[in-house]
Amino acid sequence: MRYLLFFLTVFLLVLCQEETSKVTDSEDYNRFLSVQPPKTTSKYFELWNSKIAPDSLQLLSFGHVASEYNRYFQDTGDIQYLKKAEQALTKATEIANINKSGYYRALARNYIAQHRFKEAFQMAENALQSGGGLKETHSLLFDVHMELGNYKSAEKYLDSIRDMSDFGFLIRAAKWSDYKGDLDTTIRFMEKALAKAESAKNKRLMLWSYTNLADYYGHAGRIEGAYHHYIKALQLDAQNAYAKKGIAWIVFSHERNPKEALRILDSVTHHHKSPDHFLLKAEIADFMGDDELKAQNLDIYYSLVQQPGYGDMYNGTNVIFYSEHLQAPEKALDMARKEVENRPTPESYGYLAYAYVLNGKIRKALQVVDEHILGKTFEPQILLNAAKVYKVNSEHQKAKALKQELVGAIYELGPLSEIEIDRL
Numbered sequence: 001m002r003y004l005l006f007f008l009t010v011f012l013l014v015l016c017q018e019e020t021s022k023v024t025d026s027e028d029y030n031r032f033l034s035v036q037p038p039k040t041t042s043k044y045f046e047l048w049n050s051k052i053a054p055d056s057l058q059l060l061s062f063g064h065v066a067s068e069y070n071r072y073f074q075d076t077g078d079i080q081y082l083k084k085a086e087q088a089l090t091k092a093t094e095i096a097n098i099n100k101s102g103y104y105r106a107l108a109r110n111y112i113a114q115h116r117f118k119e120a121f122q123m124a125e126n127a128l129q130s131g132g133g134l135k136e137t138h139s140l141l142f143d144v145h146m147e148l149g150n151y152k153s154a155e156k157y158l159d160s161i162r163d164m165s166d167f168g169f170l171i172r173a174a175k176w177s178d179y180k181g182d183l184d185t186t187i188r189f190m191e192k193a194l195a196k197a198e199s200a201k202n203k204r205l206m207l208w209s210y211t212n213l214a215d216y217y218g219h220a221g222r223i224e225g226a227y228h229h230y231i232k233a234l235q236l237d238a239q240n241a242y243a244k245k246g247i248a249w250i251v252f253s254h255e256r257n258p259k260e261a262l263r264i265l266d267s268v269t270h271h272h273k274s275p276d277h278f279l280l281k282a283e284i285a286d287f288m289g290d291d292e293l294k295a296q297n298l299d300i301y302y303s304l305v306q307q308p309g310y311g312d313m314y315n316g317t318n319v320i321f322y323s324e325h326l327q328a329p330e331k332a333l334d335m336a337r338k339e340v341e342n343r344p345t346p347e348s349y350g351y352l353a354y355a356y357v358l359n360g361k362i363r364k365a366l367q368v369v370d371e372h373i374l375g376k377t378f379e380p381q382i383l384l385n386a387a388k389v390y391k392v393n394s395e396h397q398k399a400k401a402l403k404q405e406l407v408g409a410i411y412e413l414g415p416l417s418e419i420e421i422d423r424l
Contacts, residue, residue: 022255023224029247032234033267038075062092066106073113075239077274079309086110093126101130105140115313117147117343135161139168146175149345167196167205171212178216181378187216207236211243218246219412223254241272245280253414258284275304275314287415298325315339319351329358346377354385357392365389380409384417387424399424 069085072078089107096103108123121144127137138160145154158176163169174189190213197205214229227250233243244264252261261284269277278301285293302321305314315335323332336355339348349372356365369386377383387402403424410418 023227024247024251024255026260028231029234029244029264032238032244033264037271038072038239040072040076040081062088063103063106066092066110070110075241075272077241077272077277079307079313082110082113083309086114093123099132101127101132101137104130105133105136108140108144112143112147114311115315115342116311117144120144121148135168139172142172146179147345148343149348151179164192165196167193167200170196171209174212174216179377183216183220187213187220190216203236207233207240210236211240211246214243214246218250221408221411223250223411226250239271241268241274241277244268245277248280249414252284252287253411256415258288273304275301275310275317278304279317283414283416312338312342315342316348316351319355323355323358329355333359344372346373346382347379349373350377350379350382350385353389357389362389362392366393366395380406380412384413384420388420391424 066085066088069081069088073081073085086107089103089110092103093100093107104123104127108120108127111117111120111123121141124137124140124144127133127140138157142154142157142161145151145157155176158169158172161169161172170189170193174186174193177183177186177189190209194206194209194213197209210229210233214226214233217223217226217229227247230243230246230250233240237243245268248261248264248268251257251264262281265277265281265284269281278297282294282297282301285291285297298321304310305318316339319332319336319339322328322335333352333355336348336352340352342348349368353365353368353373356362356368366389369389373382373386383402384406387399387406390396390399390402403421406413406417406421406424410421413421
């Protein structure tokens with residue numbers, strides 16, 4: 001009888017724990033998983049697009065066409081639309097006499113999406129010199145400097161747009177607080193920004209705020225809040241791939257239900273071809289021990305990123321792909337060096353340190369971690385790689401210090417990280 005009561009107690013404890021950890025309900029999101037393919041044309045767009053000839057001076061048409069192509073890229077993940085938007089905006093900057101700074105800013109944001117950050121900086125500088133929309137240009141310069149790792153310059157531009165009643169300032173203040181490792185302040189700023197967007201009933205800003213706030217809630221371990229905000233995003237935009245990916249991550253990393261996570265992602269990749277989705281599917285397949293499914297998704301990822309239009313967008317993730325899956329550590333090191341040249345941030349240096357270790361250059365890896373990573377970022381994945389560098393260099397105390405931080409970041413890092421962290 002005593003043993004029966006003991007096992008019954010254990011069973012109930014496990015059951016309660018499972019119920020507590022589950023925050024999703026398929027009935028909330030099933031209706032968003034069977035949407036129609038996104039529209040990538042309209043009669044108005046075709047009219048505008050037809051006006052763009054090599055000698056066209058139809059400036060308004062360029063703006064409309066670029067905007068539509070950007071929307072198509074968001075809805076499909078197809079890089080060709082982002083490149084077509086670039087072409088339209090490049091032509092606009094060449095012929096515009098009025099609002100030239102606005103076209104420079106739009107082209108800069110297009111370059112940011114393509115991870116062409118130095119070119120984005122040049123376009124932002126062009127906008128500054130052109131005059132007009134000074135606050136918008138300063139906001140853009142903050143964004144570009146953050147991407148380039150120029151944090152002192154970014155802070156200067158953030159101070160120049162300071163306005164607690166402005167949505168644009170609030171979201172950038174949130175990003176700055178996140179960089180500084182102050183997650184509570186980050187969330188407060190994002191909640192204020194969301195309130196502004198909802199008050200204005202601006203669907204685009206609401207959608208952006210819901211997904212970004214959901215991300216921050218996830219970082220803070222507020223999984224239920226993250227889930228509900230992804231659902232809110234889908235209620236505004238049933239095709240939003242980012243929100244579906246966020247829910248899939250909760251199902252996979254928090255609830256440890258890989259099959260359901262794959263079901264959600266399968267509905268996304270049916271119409272949305274972003275390489276990121278296939279990397280995540282490969283990670284989930286790895287967790288399941290399904291080597292064939294993992295290989296299939298890695299093959300799709302590789303075929304996608306080979307398209308010339310992607311340029312340097314996936315250099316960072318390709319460092320890991322080339323080293324772990326193609327067994328080409330020297331190629332991975334070349335990519336890591338190029339990523340640092342393009343974007344000298346702690347994240348890029350993290351890839352470089354990782355590549356140095358794989359090439360047997362562990363002292364160089366240690367130097368990179370000490371000079372460019374430690375104390376300069378709070379991102380768990382970067383710190384996990386830094387801890388591995390310390391371990392291979394027999395810096396065990398430093399590795400253990402990072403291990404203590406990483407134990408609380410398993411949700412962000414994913415289930416596969418548990419073994420890696422335990423081995424530190």
